[in-house]
Amino acid sequence: MANVQSLDPSASPLDYYGWELRRQREAHGLKQGQLGDIIFCTGSLIGQIETTRKVPTRDFSERVDAALGTDGVFSRLIGLVLRSQLPNWFQPYAEMEAKAAYISTYQAQLVYGLLQTEEYARAVLTAGKPGDLDNLLAARMERQRILEREQPPLAWAVLDEAVLLRTIGGANVMRRQLAHLLKFINHRWMRIQVLPLSAGEHPGLAGAFNILRFEDHPDVFYTEDMMSGHMTANPETIREACLHYAHLQAAALSVRDSAALIARVMEERYGDRPEQGAVA
Template sequence: MANIHALDPTASPLDYYGWELRRHREAHGLTQGQLGDIIFCTGSLVGQIETTKKIPTREFSERVDAALGTDGLFSRLVGLVLRSQLPTWFQPYAEMEARATYISTYQAQLVYGLLQTEEYARAVLATGMPDDLDGLVAARMERQRILEREQPPLAWAILDEAVLLRPIGGPDVMRRQLARLLEFTGHRWMHIQVLPNSAGEHASLAGSFNLLRFDDDPDIVYTEDLISGHMTANPDTVREAALRYARLQAAALSVEDSAALITRVMEERYGDRSQPAERTVA
């Protein structure tokens, strides 16, 4: 209990969440085990979240709100908690991404974060050998909630064909990831194009980049290096990035042809081979 009493609610969103969870639980006269029984988890998990040893999930938060009648408090707090789990250098971009009205991205190596399945994201993030992989994965999934808004940002993603061919997480993970991309075929807000290998040299051989546009703020260009990210609103840089993106769009397959290529790669490269082929009997 010493760790709980020592918790400083001003230290971080996670500390504040744990402090509020304990305060509301005790106000209802419940032990950790009793609350766990109500929300279908262990009392140990409740205690670990109260003492910031575990990151709460959105499902956990929604159940706590229902059990304690907290009018969505924990469902609101969990968004702040999960965003705080993003790398410090990435948080400013995530905040701008959440405010953008138009997102355009070219990805040379990986599926864009907003389009990743949880298992694909886990495989990608694990390569950095993080201390809290679960927290990073949960934070990446939380970022994707901007696509679920009543009016999400208009988004355009150009993926290099290499993204489809690189088997992140293995064939099963890739098959489900490509199926996820196909869910956006004909989508109103998200459009996906593939830049085929046959395009040869192109306007962004230097690598991936994102363009963010806003209703009331200057456009931003975002790039990453090995250990950090960089944002700039420099008009010359933004103008050059926009020109390069237009050239990439022109060189890429149409949205319809891109979906056809994704389907073909999914079936031919990552098809379900768990069932043995039928054998004819002479």
């Protein structure tokens, strides 16, 4: 059993969360089981979170804030905690993404993380066989909260048509994922274009990439290989990437025509029918 008193609150966001949860609980004169009764969970779960053996959820954090009257402390901390669960190589990008004023992304294989449904994201992450699937999934869903801000980043996504055709998680998962994309057709801050297969050769053949722009920071270019991510603010790289992105946007279908294609693929390829192997 980990000794919570030995936790260094400066070691990580998760350590600080556990340390602060114990401090606040004891300041209110509550045992773990008593706090668990108040927020409808077990005292064991409280202990596991206090000793960093369990990663808290946003729902848990909001209930703790309500129970202890902590003025949103844990609801604010949970974003940092969940972001810390992302792979180490990806965390710098996630931090920059959260601060960006404008996001441009080209995706050749998958729906962009900020636009993924939870079940689609779970299928994608499962393919990598991670040992901490639930934590990674929660972290990916947490990233999407930047789109819910009062002033979210302006975002533009160009998706290769192959993204729509690649079945991730089964037909029902794909149908709901494409339906989710269609929700953004009239979105004020997000635009989605589809680059059709008929476009032939194009500047995105080398792979997916993102460009982040900021109010008070140089632009950032980001791409990934199989093992890690690569981020740079080199002006020449940014200039070339922006030119490539402009060409991709020009070759892509309009936002309206893209939505029509998404809807057509959703119905024709993933229409309501039993999953393969399902029992009628």
